[in-house]
Amino acid sequence: MENNKEQRKWLDDFGLDHPLVIAGPCSAETEEQVLKIAHQLKDTDATVLRAGIWKPRTRPGNFEGVGALGLKWLKKAKEETGMLTTTEVANAHHVDLALENDVDILWIGARTTVSPFIVQDIADALKGTDKTVLVKNPVNPDLSLWLGAVERFHTADIKNLGVIHRGFSAYEKTKYRNNPEWQIAIELQNKFPDLPLILDPSHIAGRRDIIFDLCQTALDLNYDGLMVETHHTPDDAWSDAAQQITPATLVQIMKDLKIRKEVS
Ligand code: PEP
Ligand code: MN
Numbered sequence: 001m002e003n004n005k006e007q008r009k010w011l012d013d014f015g016l017d018h019p020l021v022i023a024g025p026c027s028a029e030t031e032e033q034v035l036k037i038a039h040q041l042k043d044t045d046a047t048v049l050r051a052g053i054w055k056p057r058t059r060p061g062n063f064e065g066v067g068a069l070g071l072k073w074l075k076k077a078k079e080e081t082g083m084l085t086t087t088e089v090a091n092a093h094h095v096d097l098a099l100e101n102d103v104d105i106l107w108i109g110a111r112t113t114v115s116p117f118i119v120q121d122i123a124d125a126l127k128g129t130d131k132t133v134l135v136k137n138p139v140n141p142d143l144s145l146w147l148g149a150v151e152r153f154h155t156a157d158i159k160n161l162g163v164i165h166r167g168f169s170a171y172e173k174t175k176y177r178n179n180p181e182w183q184i185a186i187e188l189q190n191k192f193p194d195l196p197l198i199l200d201p202s203h204i205a206g207r208r209d210i211i212f213d214l215c216q217t218a219l220d221l222n223y224d225g226l227m228v229e230t231h232h233t234p235d236d237a238w239s240d241a242a243q244q245i246t247p248a249t250l251v252q253i254m255k256d257l258k259i260r261k262e263v264s
Helices: 005-013 031-041 069-081 092-100 116-126 143-156 184-192 201-205 206-220 249-257
Strands: 022-024 048-050 084-088 105-108 132-137 160-165 197-199 225-229
Touching: 005 069, 005 160, 022 031, 022 249, 031 069, 031 249, 048 069, 069 084, 069 092, 092 116, 105 116, 116 143, 132 143, 143 160, 143 184, 160 184, 184 197, 197 206, 201 206, 201 225, 206 225, 206 249
Parallel strands: 022 048, 022 225, 048 084, 084 105, 105 132, 132 160, 160 197, 197 225
Antiparallel strands: none
16 A cells, blocks of 8 residues: 555545543443533543444344444534544444444454454445544554555545554553554554544553553654543443543643644
């Protein structure tokens, strides 16, 4: 895959500032919850509202998302706040539903990036559209798998692309839920400097108290954006409660971060 400034054109087309801030709950839970969080984020640095509606859980028996119903809530949130929206798609059927409901940006989850056949199906379902696709790193620390997924979208002529660094699983317990392994993301950034790189500190941290430090490291490394799980009552969240922060905390974090002004 050649380097290509076209890949980052969507940042300008959507009129997104540096750094791009994507925020919202891990999961859409109810219409009221999605709208409440969207309104709390409306006048902050967050310009894109995230919410998972299909939730690939590692173990069965946990909340697996509200499903297609949540797409209507995202659409309503967009109409009421003017924010762009993004959700995870994990198969071609999800893509069709997300396209029908005007989701602006689609992201590929870490458990999907590991599966070349599914990535290819999703890329084929998106062929001929101008959707923006953000590819999370695979759960395991494998740069090739991450690059391979990006290349499948590129080959399917998806021009608006980006990657999300959400950390890598390891058997040993560390202070992180998923180890950042910054060098993997840096290697990707060196190979494809035009591909927008976004940090997801929430899934790296697994806890709220180190979100700020992770964000600062990413900005120091010249990342293009942040995707931060945000909930109006984080402790009550139906998934990933320990790592979510309130919109007010996000505002404070954005105020405290030192943001590099020069964008290459
Ligand atoms: C999420 O963003 O809520 C999520 C499930 O992420 P990941 O694919 O990084 O685990
Ligand atoms: Mn989550």
